[in-house]
Amino acid sequence: MAVPIKILGFGGSFRKGSYSKAILNAAKELAPKDSVIEIFDIKDIPLFNQDHEATPPESVSMFKKKIKDADAILISTPEYNYSIPGYLKNAIDWVSRPYGDNSFEGKPVALMSSSGGMLGGSRAQYHLRQAFVFLNIHPINRPEVIIPSVHEKLDANGKLIDPMTKEKITELITALSEWSRQLKK
Ligand SMILES: Cc1cc2nc3c(=O)[nH]c(=O)nc-3n(C[C@H](O)[C@H](O)[C@H](O)COP(=O)(O)O)c2cc1C
Numbered sequence: 001m002a003v004p005i006k007i008l009g010f011g012g013s014f015r016k017g018s019y020s021k022a023i024l025n026a027a028k029e030l031a032p033k034d035s036v037i038e039i040f041d042i043k044d045i046p047l048f049n050q051d052h053e054a055t056p057p058e059s060v061s062m063f064k065k066k067i068k069d070a071d072a073i074l075i076s077t078p079e080y081n082y083s084i085p086g087y088l089k090n091a092i093d094w095v096s097r098p099y100g101d102n103s104f105e106g107k108p109v110a111l112m113s114s115s116g117g118m119l120g121g122s123r124a125q126y127h128l129r130q131a132f133v134f135l136n137i138h139p140i141n142r143p144e145v146i147i148p149s150v151h152e153k154l155d156a157n158g159k160l161i162d163p164m165t166k167e168k169i170t171e172l173i174t175a176l177s178e179w180s181r182q183l184k185k
Contacts, residue, residue, distance in 0.1 A: 005035040005177040008070035010063075011077045011088060011112075014043050017158060019150040020114050020121075023169070024076035026160035027112065030170045035177040037074060040066050042091040053097040060094045067095055067103040072180040073137075074173070076112045079124035084131075096135055104135045108183055110176040112145040112169065120146035140179055143171045 009028065012021025028037040044059040056064070067073065077088055095103040111128060113121030125146060132139050145168050147153065153162035160166060 002034055002181075004033070005071045005180045006069070007031070007035055007037045007072045007074050007173070007176065007180075008040055008066050009037045009074040009076065010040045010042050010091070011075045013078055013085065014087070018078075019116070019154060019158075020076045020078045020112075022154050022158040022160060023112055023114050023147060023150070024074070025158075026166065027074060027076070027169050027173060030166060031173050032170065032177065035072075035173060037173070038066070038070075042087065045087070045091045045094060048090050048093045048097075050097070053094075056094060063091065064095045064103045067107070070107070071184070072176050073104070073107050073109040074112070074176065075109065075128065076114070077121060077124050077128065079113060079115050079117075079119075079121035082123045083127050084124050088128075089131075092131065092135070102135060104137050106183070107137055108140070108176060108180045109137045110140040110145075110172050112147065112172065114147035114150035116149065116151050118148050120148035120150070122146045138179070138183060140172060140175050142175065143168050145169055145172050 012018045031037045113125040115121040
């Protein structure tokens, strides 16, 4: 069997019952056999300060290394005020620096957004996709995993139980693995 594609997953919110974190955990379980997802918690990443971008704090250096070592990236995000949550943008800003040392350079990336509302965090997802252009990330365009009314798709323990959402996430990780293998060639 081929060597599994190493995927680094991050995102969710820091809230104990975070739905977007539950979606990330579900993706880890749903990953097909030819890929493996490691989840990195960005809660210890401090606020970005450009004075320290060349000598970043330990949590940032570790995050940068994990991203560089991964074959592919998976992000799960909620939507805050029609956009990207500040802590997520902050973490991305850190690892994109210093200029010339963008950890995401050329990486394949898949994106999942979720919300209690009707639009499933799609506006945050499209703002992130805009940032991907500058980051020179190669995103998966299809399927789009946009999860509306996310709270209705989890059980009381925060486990994803909605069959269609599970199917879409599996399709997304499969597409990410295939795209990663193509880019490696
Ligand atoms: C600061 C803030 C802003 C929010 N803005 C939006 C929004 O623009 N669109 C939306 O669909 N939900 C919005 N919500 C609701 C979130 O979708 C909901 O709280 C969701 O559960 C957050 O993700 P989490 O469960 O991973 O913490 C907002 C929530 C917060 C705390």
